[in-house]
Amino acid sequence: MIRWPQAAWIHLPAAAWGVAVEAFGWTCPLTPIEDALRRSAGETAVGGDFIARAVLPVLYPEGLTRDGQLVVAAAALVVNLGIYANAGSRSGGRFVIARYLWTLPNTLVGLVLAAAALHGGAGRLIDGVLEVHGPLIGAILRRLVPLAGGAVAITFGHIVAAETRSLLDGTRAHERVHVRQCERWGPLFIPAYLLAGAWSWLRGSGAYWGNYFERQARAEESSVAGRIARGSR
Numbered sequence: 001m002i003r004w005p006q007a008a009w010i011h012l013p014a015a016a017w018g019v020a021v022e023a024f025g026w027t028c029p030l031t032p033i034e035d036a037l038r039r040s041a042g043e044t045a046v047g048g049d050f051i052a053r054a055v056l057p058v059l060y061p062e063g064l065t066r067d068g069q070l071v072v073a074a075a076a077l078v079v080n081l082g083i084y085a086n087a088g089s090r091s092g093g094r095f096v097i098a099r100y101l102w103t104l105p106n107t108l109v110g111l112v113l114a115a116a117a118l119h120g121g122a123g124r125l126i127d128g129v130l131e132v133h134g135p136l137i138g139a140i141l142r143r144l145v146p147l148a149g150g151a152v153a154i155t156f157g158h159i160v161a162a163e164t165r166s167l168l169d170g171t172r173a174h175e176r177v178h179v180r181q182c183e184r185w186g187p188l189f190i191p192a193y194l195l196a197g198a199w200s201w202l203r204g205s206g207a208y209w210g211n212y213f214e215r216q217a218r219a220e221e222s223s224v225a226g227r228i229a230r231g232s233r
Contacts, residue, residue, distance in 0.1 A: 096128075102186040103157040109190070110159030113137055117161070129179055130159045131168045138163025147208055157182045173224040177217035 038044065100107075114132045117123050121134015141163065142150035153162035153171040155178035162168045168175075182189045193213050200210030208214055 099183045100158065103182045103189075105157070105187040106182045106189055107157030107159055110156030110161065113140065113154070113156070113161040114159055116140060122165075126172075128158060129176070131165075132159065132161050133163060133165050133168055135163065137161045155179055155182065174217045174221040177220045178213065181213055181216070 110130075114123060114130060116136040117132035117134040119134060119136040121132060121137060123130055123132035125131075141152070141154060141161070145151040145154065152167055153160060153175050155161075155175045158179060160168060160172075160175045160179070162171065185192055193211070196212045197207035200212070201207040203210065
C-alpha cells in the first residue's frame with residue numbers, strides 16, 4: 001500500500017471481508033460456489049466451510065477455536081490498520097481515518113493535557129492536529145517531564161501541548177515530526193521512544209539528545225529553519 005496506494009481499491013475490500021469472516025463466523029463465499037460446481041458436475045456437495053476445510057489445516061493449528069478466530073481477526077485488523085496508516089502518513093490525504101485510528105492510543109494520552117487547557121488555556125485545530133496551551137500545561141511540562149527544566153512542548157498522537165501559543169508556533173516543525181512518527185508507529189510509538197531513549201543513554205548520548213526520534217525531529221526543524229532563512233534573503 002505504501003509503494004502502490006492504488007492497490008488499496010482491490011486489497012481493502014478483500015481485507016475487510018477476511019476480518020468480517022473471522023470475527024462473525026460467516027461462511028466463506030467459496031463454499032456455495034464449490035458446492036454448486038460439484039452438483040453441476042454430477043457430484044455430491046461436500047458442504048462445510050471451504051476455507052476451514054482446505055486452507056486452515058495448512059495455515060493454522062489443528063482445532064482452531066472461536067477464540068482463535070477472533071485473535072486472527074484482531075491480528076488482521078491491526079496489521080492492515082498499521083499498513084494503511086503508514087501509507088496515509090507518507091501520501092498526504094489518503095487513508096485519513098486509518099491514520100487517526102492507528103494513532104488513537106497516543107492521542108488518548110494527549111487528551112489529559114488537552115483537558116488541562118481548560119484551566120485558563122485554549123486550543124486550536126491546525127492541519128488536523130489539536131494544539132493546546134495554558135499555564136497548567138506549562139506546570140505539567142516543567143515538573144513532570146524528566147528533563148532539565150522540563151519540556152517546551154510535547155506531542156501525543158494528534159495533540160500537541162505547550163504553555164503558550166507562541167511556543168506552539170515556534171516548535172511546530174519539530175512537533176509535527178513527532179505527529180508523523182506517531183502515525184507510523186501507532187500504539188508502539190511510546191514504547192519505541194522509551195527504548196530508543198534507554199539505548200542512547202546506555203551509549204552515552206543522552207536519553208533525549210541521542211534519541212533517534214528526537215534527532216529526526218531536530219533534523220527536520222533545522223531543515224525548515226534553513227529554508228525560511230534562504231527564502232528571506
